[in-house]
Amino acid sequence: AQTVTQSQPEMSVQEAETVTLSCTYDTSESDYYLFWYKQPPSRQMILVIRQEAYKQQNATENRFSVNFQKAAKSFSLKISDSQLGDAAMYFCAYRSGETSGSRLTFGEGTQLTVNP
Amino acid sequence: DSGVTQTPKHLITATGQRVTLRCSPRSGDLSVYWYQQSLDQGLQFLIQYYNGEERAKGNILERFSAQQFPDLHSELNLSSLELGDSALYFCASSVVGLTETQYFGPGTRLLVL
Numbered sequence: 001a002q003t004v005t006q007s008q009p010e011m012s013v014q015e016a017e018t019v020t021l022s023c024t025y026d027t028s029e030s031d032y033y034l035f036w037y038k039q040p041p042s043r044q045m046i047l048v049i050r051q052e053a054y055k056q057q058n059a060t061e062n063r064f065s066v067n068f069q070k071a072a073k074s075f076s077l078k079i080s081d082s083q084l085g086d087a088a089m090y091f092c093a094y095r096s097g098e099t100s101g102s103r104l105t106f107g108e109g110t111q112l113t114v115n116p
Numbered sequence: 117d118s119g120v121t122q123t124p125k126h127l128i129t130a131t132g133q134r135v136t137l138r139c140s141p142r143s144g145d146l147s148v149y150w151y152q153q154s155l156d157q158g159l160q161f162l163i164q165y166y167n168g169e170e171r172a173k174g175n176i177l178e179r180f181s182a183q184q185f186p187d188l189h190s191e192l193n194l195s196s197l198e199l200g201d202s203a204l205y206f207c208a209s210s211v212v213g214l215t216e217t218q219y220f221g222p223g224t225r226l227l228v229l
Contacts, residue, residue: 035217043204045220046118091159095218103149103161103174104208104218 002027004094006107013082014115020067021077021110023092031097034068034075035104040088048090051075053097079112087114119143120209120221128227134195137224141188141209147171148190149210149218150182154203165190197228 003026013019025034036048051059051068058066063083067076079086089109096102119142129135141148150162152175161174165184176182179197184190194201204225208218 037220042222043225044118044222045206045208047217047219050217103164103172104151104159105161106159108158 002029002032002094002096002105004092004105004107006090006092006110008110009108010111010113012113012115013079015082015084017082018078018080019082019112021079021090021092021112023075023077023107025073025075025092025094027073027094027096029096029098033095033097034066035093035095036064036066036075036077037091037093037106038086038088039091039109040085045091049077082114084114084116087112118219118221120207120219122205122207122221122224124224125222126225126227128229129197130229131197131199133197133228134193135197135226137192137194137205137207137226139190139192139207139209139221141190141207142219145209145211145219146188147210147216148184148188149208150176150190150192151206151208151220152203153206153223154200157203159206162192194226199228202226202228 032053034051038046063080092107093104121140146167149164162176164172182192204223207221210216210218
């Protein structure tokens with residue numbers, strides 16, 4: 001079974017600075033997808049970014065980018081120019097690529113605080 | 117707004133009772149997933165339906181059941197409720213395909229007293 005680990009329960013960053021959230025995963029599969037979801041105080045789960053394992057290029061969405069290291073099974077999220085609205089719980093998630101419609105396996109989450 | 121709707125937003129009930137949570141997927145999405153988020157278990161996959169058929173089961177208790185109707189909305193039924201069932205229950209939907217991404221509804225917050 002796949003597992004996802006987020007080793008940083010809490011992180012903080014100054015507004016306008018850059019922060020990196022860590023995620024590692026364990027799998028024997030070669031084809032899979034990785035995601036970062038954001039959960040603000042409203043508790044809504046919001047997709048931040050997605051990475052396909054077969055792509056070598058790291059995904060980028062505006063101020064959010066990932067560092068995907070397939071051999072190391074590492075998938076970190078970098079938030080640049082942090083804003084107060086980025087404060088949330090961030091979850092790393094894994095989905096198998098072997099079958100369509102696979103479940104998401106989530107990490108424990110990292111609570112990000114943005115200080116003004 | 118993800119396009120996935122869930123009702124009710126909040127639910128307070130007593131132990132031993134039965135409740136039904138409802139989910140309407142995004143337009144065009146055939147797959148519906150149910151997840152439970154609790155303080156001690158984190159975010160866990162419960163069950164998935166695809167076009168009316170059960171596709172995958174996760175850590176779903178026997179007291180829980182789900183179904184997906186012809187109009188693609190889904191219901192999660194929780195019975196013989198216990199205090200430990202108090203959690204946030206999410207529904208997510210996706211289109212079919214290997215690059216599919218799951219989009220989450222706002223969740224139903226269940227409190228069992």
